[in-house]
Amino acid sequence: MFLSNYFHNVLPVQSKLSVFFTMIILFTYLFYCLNGYCDSLPRPVYDQQSNFQNKIILHDGQDASQDQLGAYNASPVSIVRGQLSDLGNSANVQSNNISIANNFGSKKFPQAIIIGVKKGGTRALLEFLRIHPDVRAVGAEPHFFDRFYDKGLEWYRNLMPRTLEGQITMEKTPSYFITKEAPRRVFSMSRHTKLIVVTLTKSPGLPSFQNLAFRNATTGLIDTSWSAVRIGIYAKHLENWLRFFPLSRFLFVSGERLVTDPAGEMGRVQDFLGLKRVVTDKHFYFNQTKGFPCLKKPEGSSRPRCLGKSKGRPHPQIPSEVLLRLRDFYRPFNLKFYQMTGHDFGWD
Numbered sequence: 001m002f003l004s005n006y007f008h009n010v011l012p013v014q015s016k017l018s019v020f021f022t023m024i025i026l027f028t029y030l031f032y033c034l035n036g037y038c039d040s041l042p043r044p045v046y047d048q049q050s051n052f053q054n055k056i057i058l059h060d061g062q063d064a065s066q067d068q069l070g071a072y073n074a075s076p077v078s079i080v081r082g083q084l085s086d087l088g089n090s091a092n093v094q095s096n097n098i099s100i101a102n103n104f105g106s107k108k109f110p111q112a113i114i115i116g117v118k119k120g121g122t123r124a125l126l127e128f129l130r131i132h133p134d135v136r137a138v139g140a141e142p143h144f145f146d147r148f149y150d151k152g153l154e155w156y157r158n159l160m161p162r163t164l165e166g167q168i169t170m171e172k173t174p175s176y177f178i179t180k181e182a183p184r185r186v187f188s189m190s191r192h193t194k195l196i197v198v199t200l201t202k203s204p205g206l207p208s209f210q211n212l213a214f215r216n217a218t219t220g221l222i223d224t225s226w227s228a229v230r231i232g233i234y235a236k237h238l239e240n241w242l243r244f245f246p247l248s249r250f251l252f253v254s255g256e257r258l259v260t261d262p263a264g265e266m267g268r269v270q271d272f273l274g275l276k277r278v279v280t281d282k283h284f285y286f287n288q289t290k291g292f293p294c295l296k297k298p299e300g301s302s303r304p305r306c307l308g309k310s311k312g313r314p315h316p317q318i319p320s321e322v323l324l325r326l327r328d329f330y331r332p333f334n335l336k337f338y339q340m341t342g343h344d345f346g347w348d
Ligand SMILES: Nc1ncnc2c1ncn2[C@@H]1O[C@H](COP(=O)(O)OS(=O)(=O)O)[C@@H](OP(=O)(O)O)[C@H]1O
Pocket: 065, 117, 118, 119, 120, 121, 122, 123, 124, 174, 204, 205, 255, 258, 259, 292, 293, 294, 306, 307, 310, 311, 312, 313, 314
């Protein structure tokens, strides 16, 4: 009533029109916001930055291998994108994982790094560790000590999730183990860094492994220039690391036992990290279809979950004579590795 009197008596026609249009704009905006579209409107830069930082925290721990990230071009943005695209249920992580979607704590350099070896089961180990309430880990492989060292330590620290007092920060980049410069670089970040190496005695799951492994199949000459072969010469790579870190700083986790007895292996890992043994056999079940142990309740989800399709692929049957040749090739290196570590891994 008041409004109609106001319109008729007080305002001239032009003013009435402008009030009318202003109201239409206001109502449209309100409608737009109520439908949840306001987020897509441009926002101040500082706001977008804080949102971006939250995304790093929100999605950490997802299966984002270097292959999937296109790591040579990786930036924090591409890392987040990689993580988002990797697991179908990332939305689930977003909605459930309230505890990590906050700004509490601070970003610290990792106190422990899974440095190798590629295809050893490093993703499984990290995902198993992430169930522990005192472990916070960056999900994607940062590749700082091998590829992005020139970005500086602050860039690296910024990739880390926030941790509270008593929590440890971790990351995994399995190519560090074979990177010559990595030991010195990690050492200059912190000489106290704990280093985990997942070792493996099986061959990588490449269909063409036996063709690529030999320089000459008839003579049985092994192609040592092929990276998959070189990765397995553990003694050579460990030598580089032992120049900077004492043996006590290393833990060698069996990639095989991580599959056959994940809880047992996790017990050793938790002891090494000085953590309470929280991750136990009640966290795992063996998924017959996948042929691997899976988590009953992974971090950020209440549903059981196995690793993605790129983990635990079917392996080709390698002819026994090829395996014998490979064993002969690796034997002296393995013996040296046993000597260096003071432990007979019994790989023969
Ligand atoms: N629980 C569980 N689920 C699935 N896969 C498992 C698991 N535990 C160990 N593995 C083995 O991990 C292998 C992949 O190793 P990585 O994660 O170190 O690979 S990578 O270097 O990060 O690309 C992967 O190798 P492939 O079998 O060649 O895919 C598996 O053999």
